[in-house]
Amino acid sequence: MKTRTVQRTQLVPHTIDGRTEMVLDRYSVEVPVPPRDWDRTVLAAVTAAAAVIGAACVVWSTASIGDLLARATVAPAAYAAATVFDLVWLSCMALEWLARYDQARAALPRRTGHWALAIAMAAIAAHGWVGDQLAIGIVGAAVSGLAKTLWTVVLRHHAKPLDNRTQQWVDAQRAQAGGRLAMVAVRRELTRAEALVEAERIAISGESGDLPEFPDTPQDGPETPEEPATPKPYGPMTLTDAVRTALSAGITDPDAVFRYVRKVADANAKEESVTRTLRMIRKAS
Template structure:
């Protein structure tokens, strides 16, 4: 039986001159070695092979398509644009990999990847056709197809198909989680809006038109027997407080609110200021 050595550390008591302390003791022991997992090794080999195929296809297609585009633009731009042909279907494969446990969502990137692959292969073949090397163009176009096929096989090796009921359970849990994640930026947006409103209200509260009223200011009593009595003032009020008091008392007409504000808060209160506070309170 094959064994392997492992290092184990534990606390043990150690006494010196009658004083005992807990110290670390390290020992090396041998344990049975697990058998080789050849399935995992083959799986890793397939994955590495698929990555190499994609890399080769990217280099080949970029070189071929860049040679075609360089006829009309500078080399740097031509080869940069040529890389986009294969990068598109490679990106679609990467998204398909991420969505391998959600077949419905994986259909769109799979379809887009196939179309992008067809366009890339056609561009490689066009380069061979223009160069009067049709056979080279046709063979070169299959390089990208082989790479995509190899990566598709690698994804099947790593895929874990789910039965219909389990797939529905996964979809329900994912939808609930996605909803919670989607609410994060929405809550941030709402909090920013509430902060803006709070800042606006604080700035209006510091408006010079709504400063504290002079407690010695005298005027007609709101309870002087008027046919339409107004609420009594409870101490000095600002314009803003007077507007809120009037609205809380059931007074809604702007003229009556303005009259009440001028009576209990500021005789020179502006109509525009009072109207603004009425809108904010509404």
């Protein structure tokens, strides 16, 4: 059995002048080397070969279809459009790969890829026919067919189909996760709609900006200075709006502004954020 040397460490006691400390000690061990997984190696090699063949197929079909389309338009546009023919069925194969655990979802990209391949092969054959070289056109179309066939076989080897019960369980879990994800956007939309309705109501009723009045002089207010009354919030408020509202209501103490922001805007607001916003607003005014 083949082995390989592995460096490991362990804590060992080490004493100097009567004081013992635990230190790391390195040592080597021989561990068995697992046998080579030839199946995996062969599959990786075939996948790499399929990738190379696919790249060559794209180059050939782009050159062929691009030359065909260049008869009717400028060459850059013709060759750019020619790349679409192969990129469509290659993209469908990528989607089929992503759905390799769900055969029902993989069926649509597989069928679409076959149709896209047939159209690309027909375009390559048409290029040969237009140039009085039908045989070359047919052989060139076969290149795309062989590349697609090889990729189909490779994907079948990589696919891991699930049994019926496991597939139902996966579908149920996917549906629950998808529902929770969808509710994020739905709640955001509802919150936005409710905020717009509330803002419209406030604008129509004329309540906006009606903040409580505070004494202009110390004689009009209480004899002992107290923190101004907390203004009533109107509609959804951002952190910046809450700071402005507090300042306009006469609340100048940073701690009082912070408490007001947490009460009417964001219960999880950070003190440094409120302080920074307060400083920016005062500097701007």
